[in-house]
Amino acid sequence: MKILVTYFSQNGNTEKVARSIYEGCQGEDVDLKPIKEVDPLDLKNFDLVFLGSGIYASRVNKALSDLVAAAQELPPKFIFFSTHASKEPYQDGFKVVKSKIGESSQIIDEFDCCGDNIGVPEAMRNAMLERLPEDKRKEAEKHQQWLKGRPNEEDLQNAKNFAQSILKKL
Ligand SMILES: Cc1cc2nc3c(=O)[nH]c(=O)nc-3n(C[C@H](O)[C@H](O)[C@H](O)COP(=O)(O)O)c2cc1C
Structure with missing residues (x-):
């Protein structure tokens, strides 16, 4: 084949x-x-x-x-x-x-x-996280951690x- x-x-x-x-x-x-x-x-x-x-x-x-x-x-x-x-x-x-x-x-x-979303620079990702309300930010940080190295x-x-x-x- x-x-x-x-x-x-x-x-x-x-x-x-x-x-x-x-x-x-x-x-x-x-x-x-x-x-x-x-x-x-x-x-x-x-x-x-x-x-x-x-x-x-x-x-x-x-x-x-x-x-x-x-x-x-x-x-x-x-x-x-x-x-x-x-x-x-x-x-x-x-x-x-x-x-x-x-x-x-x-x-x-x-x-x-x-x-992993490596196309977006880490500084930009962190800046995006900082703009989120605390509960959403915690969730997004957890997701980012889970994605790391994938x-x-x-x-x-x-x-x-x-x-x-x-x-x-x-
Ligand atoms: C410009 C851009 C847009 C993206 N849009 C999405 C999206 O809509 N949904 C999603 O789950 N991931 C999105 N991602 C994340 C990528 O799908 C993911 O990191 C993928 O593994 C990239 O594949 P590559 O490394 O082969 O380019 C996006 C990434 C970039 C850079």
């Missing part, structure tokens, strides 16, 4: 997850590439594409839907993956990508995990296990 793992990652969290998915696909014919290096006309040459991004303002980066839209033919199967700073995954993060794929391919599964070893192992379990099922 020919597999592509491709991603948009502004600050490196999604890239780490992509690498773990790639590790989980070892034993197959698998490529790992940032999305800007993928030729849309090549997509049809893969049996399965793992397509990932961080979540920015509730959505994945536009590069994902642009890639899908520019492909003349799509691979038969996609799996989405994302990292986000919220506790819960975003139901609609891939909405535009899904609409571009339409009925052409199957989206067989999705993986998500938390990613994706962590466990998140990355989960990503690798996820890829391995998908390949066993196919």
Whole structure:
């Protein structure tokens, strides 16, 4: 099976997850590439594409839907993956990508995990916390602490296990 793992990652969290998915696909014919290096006309040459991004303002980066839209033919199967700073995954993060794929391919599964909000400088984050009322600030500080260093070893192992379990099922 020919597999592509491709991603948009502004600050490196999604890239780490992509690498773990790639590790989980070892034993197959698998490529790992940032999305800007993928030729849309090549997509049809893969049996399965793992397509990932961080979540920015509730959505994945536009590069994902642009890639899908520019492909003349799509691979038969996609799996989405994302990292986000919220506790819960975003139901609609891939909405535009899904609409571009339409009925052409199957989206067989999705993986998500938390990613520390390292894109916002710590001083700015602290300034934002200070402006909150005390109860909200305590909650936000707890959340910030919980996010610190994510994706962590466990998140990355989960990503690798996820890829391995998908390949066993196919
Ligand atoms: C400009 C910007 C906007 C973001 N918007 C959201 C958001 O709407 N929801 C969320 O949960 N996380 C948001 N985040 C946090 C990122 O999704 C999270 O840190 C993710 O792991 C970033 O992935 P990356 O390191 O691959 O770029 C945002 C981060 C940045 C820098």
